[in-house]
Amino acid sequence: MRISRLLVIGVACSLAAACGGDKTEDQGGDAPKNGKITVTATDTECNVATTETAAGPVTFAISNKGAKVTEFYVYAGGDRIMGEVENIAPGLTRELIVELPAGTYETACKPGMIGKGIRGGFKATGENKPLTDDAKLKQATTDYQRYVKSQTGALIDKTTEFVTAVKAGDIAKAKELFPIARTYWERIEPVAESFGDLDPAIDARDGDLEPGQEWTGFHKIEQDLWVNNDVSKSGPTADKLLTDVKTIVEKANTVELSPLNLANGAKELLDEVATGKITGEEDRYSHTDLWDFAANLEGSRAAIAALRPVIEEKDAALAKTLDEKFAAAQAELDKHRKGDGWKLHNELSETELKALADTINALAEPISKVAPLVATK
Amino acid sequence: MDRRKMLGLAGAGAVGAAAAGVVGAQVFDSPNPAQAADAGAAIPFYGAHQAGIVTPAQDRLHFVAFDVITSKREELVELLQRWTMAAARMTTGKDAGSIGAVNGAPEAAPDDTGEALGLPPSGLTLTIGFGPSLFRTADGKDRFGIADKRPAALADLPRFAKDTLQPAISDGDICVQACAHDPQVAVHAVRNLARIGFGVVSVRWSQLGFGRTSSTSRSQTTARNLFGFKDGTANLKAEDAKLLQDHLWVQAGDGPEWMTGGSYVVTRKIRMLIETWDRTSLGEQEGIIGRNKGEGAPLTGVKEFDEPAFAVKDAAGESTIAMDSHVRLAHPDFNNGARLLRRGYNFVDGSDGLGRLDAGLFFIAYQRDPRRQFVPMQTQLARQDALNEYIRHVSSGLFACPPGIKAADDYWGRSLFA
Numbered sequence: 001m002r003i004s005r006l007l008v009i010g011v012a013c014s015l016a017a018a019c020g021g022d023k024t025e026d027q028g029g030d031a032p033k034n035g036k037i038t039v040t041a042t043d044t045e046c047n048v049a050t051t052e053t054a055a056g057p058v059t060f061a062i063s064n065k066g067a068k069v070t071e072f073y074v075y076a077g078g079d080r081i082m083g084e085v086e087n088i089a090p091g092l093t094r095e096l097i098v099e100l101p102a103g104t105y106e107t108a109c110k111p112g113m114i115g116k117g118i119r120g121g122f123k124a125t126g127e128n129k130p131l132t133d134d135a136k137l138k139q140a141t142t143d144y145q146r147y148v149k150s151q152t153g154a155l156i157d158k159t160t161e162f163v164t165a166v167k168a169g170d171i172a173k174a175k176e177l178f179p180i181a182r183t184y185w186e187r188i189e190p191v192a193e194s195f196g197d198l199d200p201a202i203d204a205r206d207g208d209l210e211p212g213q214e215w216t217g218f219h220k221i222e223q224d225l226w227v228n229n230d231v232s233k234s235g236p237t238a239d240k241l242l243t244d245v246k247t248i249v250e251k252a253n254t255v256e257l258s259p260l261n262l263a264n265g266a267k268e269l270l271d272e273v274a275t276g277k278i279t280g281e282e283d284r285y286s287h288t289d290l291w292d293f294a295a296n297l298e299g300s301r302a303a304i305a306a307l308r309p310v311i312e313e314k315d316a317a318l319a320k321t322l323d324e325k326f327a328a329a330q331a332e333l334d335k336h337r338k339g340d341g342w343k344l345h346n347e348l349s350e351t352e353l354k355a356l357a358d359t360i361n362a363l364a365e366p367i368s369k370v371a372p373l374v375a376t377k
Numbered sequence: 378m379d380r381r382k383m384l385g386l387a388g389a390g391a392v393g394a395a396a397a398g399v400v401g402a403q404v405f406d407s408p409n410p411a412q413a414a415d416a417g418a419a420i421p422f423y424g425a426h427q428a429g430i431v432t433p434a435q436d437r438l439h440f441v442a443f444d445v446i447t448s449k450r451e452e453l454v455e456l457l458q459r460w461t462m463a464a465a466r467m468t469t470g471k472d473a474g475s476i477g478a479v480n481g482a483p484e485a486a487p488d489d490t491g492e493a494l495g496l497p498p499s500g501l502t503l504t505i506g507f508g509p510s511l512f513r514t515a516d517g518k519d520r521f522g523i524a525d526k527r528p529a530a531l532a533d534l535p536r537f538a539k540d541t542l543q544p545a546i547s548d549g550d551i552c553v554q555a556c557a558h559d560p561q562v563a564v565h566a567v568r569n570l571a572r573i574g575f576g577v578v579s580v581r582w583s584q585l586g587f588g589r590t591s592s593t594s595r596s597q598t599t600a601r602n603l604f605g606f607k608d609g610t611a612n613l614k615a616e617d618a619k620l621l622q623d624h625l626w627v628q629a630g631d632g633p634e635w636m637t638g639g640s641y642v643v644t645r646k647i648r649m650l651i652e653t654w655d656r657t658s659l660g661e662q663e664g665i666i667g668r669n670k671g672e673g674a675p676l677t678g679v680k681e682f683d684e685p686a687f688a689v690k691d692a693a694g695e696s697t698i699a700m701d702s703h704v705r706l707a708h709p710d711f712n713n714g715a716r717l718l719r720r721g722y723n724f725v726d727g728s729d730g731l732g733r734l735d736a737g738l739f740f741i742a743y744q745r746d747p748r749r750q751f752v753p754m755q756t757q758l759a760r761q762d763a764l765n766e767y768i769r770h771v772s773s774g775l776f777a778c779p780p781g782i783k784a785a786d787d788y789w790g791r792s793l794f795a
Contacts, residue, residue: 043784044423044465051480068786104482106475112786116458118465119475260484325576354579358446362576372485 055126078315442549506776586722638780
C-alpha cells in the first residue's frame with residue numbers, strides 16, 4: 001500500500017516537472033529554468049532539481065533557504081573538486097557554471113561550511129572513448145604484462161622441479177616445493193582464471209567438481225602428499241599439471257589485457273585471500289595457506305604498482321591510502337614469518353586470523369575504487 | 378534508484394498529507410506517537426536526542442558492536458562523519474551512498490548494497506553509542522585522547538551473580554542499534570555501515586531481534602516475550618516527560634558536558650531455557666513473574682496497568698506477589714525509585730544442537746546513570762529473582778549514547794571529539 005501510494009505521488013511530480021507546468025516557488029524539485037539546474041539548500045537538505053544532464057557546461061542555481069551560510073560543490077571520483085561556490089548567505093541565490101565531461105559526480109551542499117556536506121549523485125551523459133587511447137594506461141598494461149611474463153617463467157621452472165620430485169617419489173622434497181611453486185601461480189591467478197577450463201584442471205579443490213569429473217592439479221597431489229603419504233600413483237597427475245601450466249603460461253603471455261583487468265585483478269586477488277586463505281580452505285591438507293596469501297598480496301600490489309602513475313594523477317589521496325593499507329597488511333602478515341616461509345594456517349589463533357581479515361578488508365575497499373577511477377577520463 | 382527518487386519527491390513535493398507530515402517534519406523535543414502509525418514512514422534523524430530511544434519501538438532489530446582497529450583519531454572522526462551522512466540518508470529511505478546501488482559507473486562497486494531498493498524507510502532509526510574501551514584500553518592506554526572525557530557513569534559493569542558471559546559477544550568500542558519495521562531495512566543499514574567502516578572498525582558481534590518486547594509509547598500495546606508474558610508494562614514511555622528527564626536523559630550538570638541530552642544503554646543477551654519453562658505449571662509461571670499470563674495484571678489486580686499491591690498477603694500469611702517474584706524485584710519501589718526505558722527484542726538464533734531453541738531476550742535498556750539504575754537493579758535480580766532458574770545472561774554491553782544530531786554540519790560524536 002505504502003509503496004504504491006508514494007509511486008503515484010512520484011509520477012505526478014515528475015510529470016509536472018517534465019511539462020514545466022508548475023512553477024510554485026516552494027517546490028524543491030523544480031524543472032530546470034533556462035537550462036539552469038536549481039538547487040534548494042537548507043540546513044538539513046540539498047535538493048538538486050535533476051540528477052542527470054548532458055556532458056558539457058552545466059549551470060547550477062543554488063538558493064540557500066536555511067539558517068546557516070552554505071557552500072555548493074561538484075565532485076568527481078575521489079573528491080576531486082570540479083567546481084564550487086562558497087559563502088552563500090541565507091536567502092541568497094548564487095550560480096555555478098562547471099564543465100562536466102561524461103561521468104559520475106557528486107553534488108554537495110555544506111550548511112555551516114564544514115564537514116562533508118549533504119551529498120547527492122549526479123551524472124553527465126555523453127560519448128565514451130576507449131581507455132587504451134590514454135598513453136599512461138597503455139604503459140600500465142605493458143608494465144604489468146612484463147610482470148606476468150617474469151612470474152610465468154618462474155612458475156614453469158618451479159612446477160617442473162615439483163613434478164620431478166613427485167615422480168621421483170621424494171615426498172619431503174615435493175612437500176617443500178609445493179607452496180613455492182604455488183606462489184608464482186597465486187601471484188597471477190586472475191590472469192590465469194580468464195582461461196576457463198584450465199584453471200580448474202590446475203587448481204580445483206576436492207568438492208569443486210561435479211560427480212564424474214576427474215580431479216587433477218595441485219590439490220590432488222597435495223592430498224597424495226599429506227594425507228595418503230603415497231605418490232607412487234601420482235605420476236600421470238603430475239605430468240598433466242606441468243602440461244596444463246605450460247599451456248596456460250603461453251596463453252597468459254599473449255592475451256591482450258585492459259587496464260580494467262589490472263584493477264579488477266588486484267581486487268580479485270584480495271577476494272581470494274578473504275574467502276580462501278584466511279579460512280584455510282585453499283590448502284586444507286598442507287595448511288600452507290599463508291604462502292598463497294603472501295603471493296596474492298604481492299600480485300595485487302604489482303597490478304596496482306603498474307597503475308600507480310594513473311592513480312596518482314587522478315586521485316593522489318587514494319594512492320597514498322593504498323600505500324598505507326598495503327604496508328599495514330604486509331606488516332600484519334609478516335608477524336607470521338617462520339624461517340624462509342610462513343607459519344601453517346592451523347598454527348594461527350582466531351584472533352590472529354581476525355586481525356589478518358581486518359587488514360585485508362581495509363585494503364580491499366579502497367582497491368575497489370581503482371577500477372572506476374581508471375575508467376573515468 | 379526508485380527508492381531514492383520516489384522518496385525524494387514525496388518529501389520535497391509537500392503532497393499527500395500522510396507522507397509529508399512525517400517525512401518532512403522536524404520533531405525535536407516532542408516525540409510524536411503518530412509516527413508509528415505508518416510502518417513504512419520515516420522517523421526524523423535530526424533532533425535534540427537520538428532517534429531510536431523514545432521512538433515507539435519498531436518490530437525488528439539488528440544491533441552491532443564494533444572494535445575500532447585504527448589508532449588514528451582523524452580516521453575515526455572521518456568514519457563518524459561518513460557514517461552520519463550514510464545514516465541520515467538511509468533513515469529517509471535513500472541509498473547509503475549518494476550514487477546508489479544501480480546508478481554508478483558499471484566498472485565501480487556500487488556505494489549501496491542494494492537489498493533495500495524499493496523498500497520504504499520503514500521507521501529505520503540508527504542509534505550510536507561509545508563503549509568504555511573506546512576511551513581507555515584494559516591496560517590503561519588513552520587511545521584517542523579522550524580518556525579524560527569518559528563519563529563516570531560509564532563505569533564498567535560489575536560481575537553479577539550467575540553471569541555466564543561470553544567475551545566474544547560482549548562489549549565493544551562502538552555500538553549501533555538499527556531498528557525498523559522491516560528486518561531487511563535494518564540489516565541493510567548495519568551491512569552498509571560495516572562496509573563503510575572497513576579498515577577503521579571491525580564488527581565484533583551483532584544480534585538480530587524480532588518482535589519488540591517493550592512498548593516505549595502509550596500508543597503501543599505491551600508485547601510478549603518468549604516466556605509468553607507481557608514484558609515492560611511498567612516501562613518508561615515517550616509521553617512521561619518528567620520521568621524521562623529524571624530517569625532517561627543525561628541532564629546539564631550531570632557531566633560530562635558532551636553527554637548532555639544523551640543516555641546510557643545496557644544490553645544483555647538473555648538466553649531463555651524455553652523447554653523447561655514450557656513444562657512449568659501456569660500457576661508457578663505466574664508466581665515467578667508476579668503477573669497473570671493472559672491480561673498481564675499483577676497478581677493483586679485485574680487489569681494490566683493496575684499498580685501491584687506488594688503488601689497484600691494471602692490467607693496463609695504469604696505475600697500474594699512473592700518476595701522473589703520478578704515484578705517485585707524489578708519494581709521502582711524496591712529499587713530506590715529507579716526506572717529504565719527498556720527496548721528489548723526476542724531472538725531465536727536457530728537451535729543449539731541439543732534439540733533446544735537457542736532463544737531468549739536481547740535486553741536493551743536506556744537510562745540516565747547505570748550506577749543508580751541498572752547496576753543495583755540487576756544486582757538484586759541476580760541474587761534473588763526466581764526467574765534465574767530459567768535464564769542465563771550470556772552477553773553484556775554498556776555504551777554512552779551522545780545527544781542527537783542537530784543539522785547536517787553535525788556528526789555522531791562531535792560533542793566528544795570536537
